[in-house]
Amino acid sequence: MADARDIPVTPSEPPLRRGEGLAAWRQIADALAGEIGSGALPAGGQLPTEAALAKRFGVNRHTVRRALASLAERGLVRATQGRGTFVEQAPLAYPIGPRTRFSETVTRAGREAWGDLLGARVLAADAETAEALGLAPGAAVVEMLTRHRADDTPLSTARTSLPLPRFAAFDAAYARLGSITRAFGAFGVDDYTRLSTRVGARAASAEEAARLDIAPGRPLLTVTSVNVDGRGQRIQATQSLFSADRVELILE
Structure with a gap:
């Protein structure tokens, strides 16, 4: 069975808006936060890899990493060394x-x-x-x-x-x-x-x-x-x- 992290993710939102003063990493973080809130990314589930997210949003991995760090700071995801990033479960x-x-x-x-x-x-x-x-x-x-x-x-x-x-x-x-x-x-x-x-x-x-x-x-x-x-x-x-x-x- 294919690893869920390697399954291509089809964007459900319009492409990133360029030149409007809103950083790309923030747009990515907001998009992922919306999917967490809707249940599209379920509690306890693992997010796609940085490489998969970078391909999805058309950015480099550093930008994706900044977006994931922002989600971690908000308590929405947890990054585990060597295993990946997971959606936080309900308290x-x-x-x-x-x-x-x-x-x-x-x-x-x-x-x-x-x-x-x-x-x-x-x-x-x-x-x-x-x-x-x-x-x-x-x-x-x-x-x-x-x-x-x-x-x-x-x-x-x-x-x-x-x-x-x-x-x-x-x-x-x-x-x-x-x-x-x-x-x-x-x-x-x-x-x-x-x-x-x-x-x-x-x-x-x-x-x-x-x-x-x-x-x-x-x-x-x-x-x-x-x-x-x-x-x-x-x-x-x-x-x-x-x-x-x-x-x-x-x-x-």
């Missing part, structure tokens, strides 16, 4: 309540959930982390940097701290299992609940944008939380960053 409803579970939320939406371990280290807890976990300042914790995906789309990235020695090698369990809940289960924590949640918003830095496959400056929803085990002991302090274009937080 995922993400409830935050006493038992917030990323994997369960994503699975209920009919999508595949997975967490990537991007890095881990053992360090002395700063004052904020120590207070969140009920530890003395300087106590040892394991800190993980993670990214959480629905299918292949990153929804959030987080820094999570857990007390030591109780959760020594938790990062290895997480890397293997792809889920905080499953990793806790490997450490005998069969249930845990949310003690506190704070929600805010800000713009994505270049580093955060790269982790989430979004344009720098796109809005992020910030969620700072603390979880406790069945005995009420504090086991997890997390600072999560959600792409505001991809999730709708619901406070329960």
